Amino acid sequence: MLTPDLTEALDTAWRLLERGAKDRRSPVHTPAIASITPAGLPDQRTMVLRAASREAATLRFHTDARSPKCAALDAGAVHVLAYHPGQSLQLRLSGTAEVITQGPLIEQAWSASTRFARRCYMAQAAPGSPLAAPGSGLPAHVEGQEPNDADLVEARANFALLLVHVGQIDWLHLAHTGHRRAGFNRDAASGAWSGEWRLP
Numbered sequence: 001m002l003t004p005d006l007t008e009a010l011d012t013a014w015r016l017l018e019r020g021a022k023d024r025r026s027p028v029h030t031p032a033i034a035s036i037t038p039a040g041l042p043d044q045r046t047m048v049l050r051a052a053s054r055e056a057a058t059l060r061f062h063t064d065a066r067s068p069k070c071a072a073l074d075a076g077a078v079h080v081l082a083y084h085p086g087q088s089l090q091l092r093l094s095g096t097a098e099v100i101t102q103g104p105l106i107e108q109a110w111s112a113s114t115r116f117a118r119r120c121y122m123a124q125a126a127p128g129s130p131l132a133a134p135g136s137g138l139p140a141h142v143e144g145q146e147p148n149d150a151d152l153v154e155a156r157a158n159f160a161l162l163l164v165h166v167g168q169i170d171w172l173h174l175a176h177t178g179h180r181r182a183g184f185n186r187d188a189a190s191g192a193w194s195g196e197w198r199l200p
């Protein structure tokens with residue numbers, strides 16, 4: 001059970017995340033996603049938050065299935081960091097990652113993306129592959145051009161959804177009257193959140 005003030009803090013967090021997914025001007029639209037490399041080192045990157053669901057406690061991102069982060073994250077631990085300067089609120093979310101390459105959810109996301117967005121997945125090699133000279137890795141005929149549907153058929157196999165199942169939220173609000181920090185934990189079986197105030 002959460003006290004009313006903790007409920008309000010958790011509500012604020014999910015409201016910012018849900019709004020951040022829809023509003024490209026929100027700083028929460030581009031959080032940092034952290035993983036651990038096979039060598040055990042921390043790694044992070046900016047990603048566009050495509051959807052957030054408080055009900056399911058998930059965050060959705062789009063990425064290239066061939067990228068090293070997919071192998072590093074799939075079915076493993078993930079950490080997401082967002083800061084909203086206007087609200088003076090930092091959110092540190094941790095949970096487990098799921099990389100989805102098949103099924104209705106991904107087909108829906110693929111069809112809902114513009115051809116220009118889908119073009120990213122036409123790169124001829126995996127993200128991070130060495131190049132002899134600076135380049136996008138895209139086939140020359142779509143460089144600076146909108147691809148047609150035929151061009152995009154093969155690209156679909158490179159498209160992946162990264163779903164973050166949020167298990168914990170560290171909530172930090174900065175204020176000159178006194179900072180406030182809370183920690184929230186989601187019970188995986190019931191989906192219920194518990195929380196506590198913490199020293200900032």
Ligand SMILES: Cc1cc2nc3c(=O)[nH]c(=O)nc-3n(C[C@H](O)[C@H](O)[C@H](O)COP(=O)(O)O)c2cc1C
Binds near residue numbers: 046063067068128
């Ligand atoms: C503003 C911004 C938004 C980005 N959005 C995404 C994204 O939605 N998906 C993605 O895979 N990479 C995105 N990137 C690129 C990643 O930060 C990263 O460079 C790339 O995915 C390779 O990461 P990896 O080597 O860890 O796989 C974005 C970069 C920036 C600067």
